[in-house]
Each structure stands twice: as structure tokens, then as C-alpha cells.
Amino acid sequence: MSRLTTPAIVLRTVDYGDADRVVTLFTLEAGKLSALARGARKSVKRFGAGLGLFGVGEALLHDKPNAELAGLERFDGARGFPALMSDVAKVAHGGYACEVVRELIPPRQPEPVIFELLVTFFATLEAAPVRAETLRIFELRLLDALGLRPQIDACVGCGTVELGGPGDVLDVRRGGVVCPNCHGHGRALSDDVRRALVEAQTLGLADAPAFTLSHATNAGCREVLSTIILDHVGRPLKSLEFIAKLNHVQP
Numbered sequence: 001m002s003r004l005t006t007p008a009i010v011l012r013t014v015d016y017g018d019a020d021r022v023v024t025l026f027t028l029e030a031g032k033l034s035a036l037a038r039g040a041r042k043s044v045k046r047f048g049a050g051l052g053l054f055g056v057g058e059a060l061l062h063d064k065p066n067a068e069l070a071g072l073e074r075f076d077g078a079r080g081f082p083a084l085m086s087d088v089a090k091v092a093h094g095g096y097a098c099e100v101v102r103e104l105i106p107p108r109q110p111e112p113v114i115f116e117l118l119v120t121f122f123a124t125l126e127a128a129p130v131r132a133e134t135l136r137i138f139e140l141r142l143l144d145a146l147g148l149r150p151q152i153d154a155c156v157g158c159g160t161v162e163l164g165g166p167g168d169v170l171d172v173r174r175g176g177v178v179c180p181n182c183h184g185h186g187r188a189l190s191d192d193v194r195r196a197l198v199e200a201q202t203l204g205l206a207d208a209p210a211f212t213l214s215h216a217t218n219a220g221c222r223e224v225l226s227t228i229i230l231d232h233v234g235r236p237l238k239s240l241e242f243i244a245k246l247n248h249v250q251p
């Protein structure tokens, strides 16, 4: 049994029994793990207000290597995101980021680049209005960090960069765009969407405010990225359905 103090992000909390809470933590040093926080709903002293979604702080864990649940002894929230927490569209985008990260990172494996990306994404949501372009850059950076970067600038079959015709398709299983000569399977990929993704692949979250897509191009990019992400997750994401509903109400 070992004790570990590590920076951590709260990815999910589920109430358990009368007073406890099971939390999914993304820790900097031990990666994703689930932990039982005994008395979490009663002890403000040990868990404070930080032990909720978007909580970023320092976790003190009691861990057994093969136990399904670690024990969370304390969580000291270091950073709050009040503007993020009080805006439904920001909560939707932040919740989606948490869900995708939770689904795609392997358990118990440190992922420092993704840890930093997620905290930076929360900070971006905190500081500025919600923008779809920011989410697209987040998705692309996440896929990169996971080793799932789609190849969009050249055909994955023959390597040609002579793309842009009507026959290009996104072939998720082959990892990117396939030209008409290479017979891909998947949805058609329009050239403006493809070019926007190529550009977005060069950007970081700090570049997001200056990156602007038309409504139609963003919708195409969103389709491409959610197709890739859902293929890896293997099931629908609740948070994505929530964003779709929200967009329907607030076009």
C-alpha cells in the first residue's frame, strides 16, 4: 500500500451510499484512476468545494496496486473556474472534454501532455466565450497526444497531396483522407473542411481566438472529428448529444 500526493483533475463524481463519493481522477503522476472518497459529502475540511466536475487540485491517495478503487483521503482544490461553472454552454464544452479524455486515456498511465491540455482548456473556457473553433483545436491536440492524429494533408494510401477533388473520403480505419485512386471507405471529405483541419492541426489552444471557421466548415470539421473520436470510444457520448441539443436551441 502506498500513499501518493499528486496534482489531479476531477473527471467524474458519483455519489455512493449516504456520505461517500466515487470519483474518477486524472492524476498527473499516476494517470486515470477511480477512488473512493469516504465522507466526501459531509467533510468540507478534507474535500472542500473542489471535489466536483472541473475540480483541479492536489489529491492525497492511498493506493493498492491491484485494487479497483484507490482511497482518496484529501482533495485540496487549487484552482476554481467560476465563470466556466456558471455558463451552461461552457459546462457543456468542458463536460465533453472531460468525457472524451476519460474515455480515451488508458487507466493508470501518466499522460502529462493531456493533463496540461485539459487544464488549459478549462482556463480558456473560463477566460473567454465558448467557441466551436476552440473545441476543434482541443480535439485535434488530444488526438495528437494519444497518437491518433489523422493524416489529412496527404492520401494515406499513396501519399499524394493532389487532393481536393470530389472523390476524397475520410477513411477512419485507415487513419485519414483517401484519394479516389486508393478506394477508401467512409464519408466524402470536402476540400474546405480538409484544409481547415490541416490548418487547425498546426494550432494550439492559445491560437484559438484568431482561428475562425464558417458555420458550414465548422460543422464539417465537427463531423470528421466526432467520427474519429466515436470510432475510438466505441459508443455514443452523452455530452456530445447535450452540445447538439444546446446548439439547436442556440444556433
Ligand SMILES: [Zn+2]
Residues within 6 Å of the ligand: 155, 156, 157, 158, 159, 160, 178, 179, 180, 181, 182
Ligand atoms: Zn491515394
